[in-house]
Amino acid sequence: MAHGLTTTSYAILGLLALKPWTTYELAQQMGRALGQFWPRAESKLYEEPKKLVALGLATADRESVGKRRRTVYSITDDGRQALSRWLPLAGAPPVLEFELLIKVFFAEHGTKDDLLATIGLVRAWTEAQATLGVHITGEYLEGRGPYPERLPWILLTGQFLQDFLNMVELWADRAAATVETWPDDIRTATPDVGVLEAMAADNRAILERADQRRRASPPAAEP
Amino acid sequence: MAHGLTTTSYAILGLLALKPWTTYELAQQMGRALGQFWPRAESKLYEEPKKLVALGLATADRESVGKRRRTVYSITDDGRQALSRWLPLAGAPPVLEFELLIKVFFAEHGTKDDLLATIGLVRAWTEAQATLGVHITGEYLEGRGPYPERLPWILLTGQFLQDFLNMVELWADRAAATVETWPDDIRTATPDVGVLEAMAADNRAILERADQRRRASPPAAEP
DNA sequence: TTGACATCCTCCCTTTGGGAGTATATAGTA
DNA sequence: TACTATATACTCCCAAAGGGAGGATGTCAA
Incomplete structure (x- = not known):
């Protein structure tokens, strides 16, 4: 895993590659799109994009709705490349907890x-x-x-x-x-x-x- | 979950209910018997029985093979009862990570x-x-x-x-x-x-x- | 106006994973 | 017999992750 990136990192990058999202939207989209085969705790989904920004793989745009602050994350070119480099690497088979x-x-x-x-x-x-x-x-x-x-x-x-x-x-x-x-x-x-x-x-x-x-x-x- | 017991706790109790095991055997048996639907890190499988002993649900018998020490764990009656009380409780459905x-x-x-x-x-x-x-x-x-x-x-x-x-x-x-x-x-x-x-x-x-x-x-x- | 729910987020403590490392026993081979 | 590979037995450590609690503000319907 390059530079401490996890599977969740790449999953977030994959979603950001579709469009920019607020963190809330990201967390929701992770649940809807990937939650059945990559379930992740919400709190971690709020942490992860910050890490990507720190690594230059995403950018954070702070904005306001009235007095409420929110953050919209976008992928960078480096982020897209990281995602494309990860894709062909071997990945883990299914893990079941029942x-x-x-x-x-x-x-x-x-x-x-x-x-x-x-x-x-x-x-x-x-x-x-x-x-x-x-x-x-x-x-x-x-x-x-x-x-x-x-x-x-x-x-x-x-x-x-x-x-x-x-x-x-x-x-x-x-x-x-x-x-x-x-x-x-x-x-x-x-x-x-x-x-x-x-x-x-x-x-x-x-x-x-x-x-x-x-x-x-x-x-x-x-x- | 009673007294901080986890699903893994009950899984270990379930194995101890079969017979006493050394910690190494327990770790192995967990992998073999349950590893496909409850995979657990080895280090945690060494920790867990100690917790059960502390709670009076298992006992630990230290023994030696030459100079090598090993621990054989056995279930207590309280342990058996804890297991039987847990069994009919609702449990979690399948969780997949793929x-x-x-x-x-x-x-x-x-x-x-x-x-x-x-x-x-x-x-x-x-x-x-x-x-x-x-x-x-x-x-x-x-x-x-x-x-x-x-x-x-x-x-x-x-x-x-x-x-x-x-x-x-x-x-x-x-x-x-x-x-x-x-x-x-x-x-x-x-x-x-x-x-x-x-x-x-x-x-x-x-x-x-x-x-x-x-x-x-x-x-x-x-x- | 109020209350329910949505959006947005942080913090915190516990659990867990997985790798590294050490010591001793056992078995097979040169 | 000595050496090596593997098994048995275990601990420690740090990072990843879970999940709950909590708070602030926006939106919508009664």
């Missing part, structure tokens, strides 16, 4: 109803996410979504998030159905070996497809 | 090849994960996996992780195929409205299913 899944992992310490309630919370989350998703897709379908010229690659990220949501919902459905078949004392439940075998088969299939891609193209074509 | 997806989101700052390389990194990750997955499923299929009596609910978490992996791989495949169709200057690519419509339909389907579940059971049955 507290509810910890509760599933330690289900033996609770009841069948506890476990079903946990799965229910997962479902509630998928519902809230789907409600949000309907609004966002609706905006773009009505031609009102922000930055439509960026839609081709925005759709890639959107598709990822949608796939994730669909996956979580489907998992919750199946998990609930499975747990419902268990005895009241879940500690006496028996595992479904078929699930294990299917997982093993899925992994082998992934490895096989990776192999095929390697054989279909020279090593230089892969990172 | 730096590579940020690079997809800001793809306009790079080239088509940059974007394809980014997707390639995602694929490489899925391959490494699948390799790991093959070993783990293999252990259980051969009857050598740890804590087989916990398999029914371990399989729920395993299924989640497998579904996630499958989803990421499929997304990467489709994203690569899509980007391959784009012109060299990706800024001139045109969005596939069908993808947007499919996403909208997926979200509506999720909401519809949630509605049906609500109608099929009284509100008290849901969290």
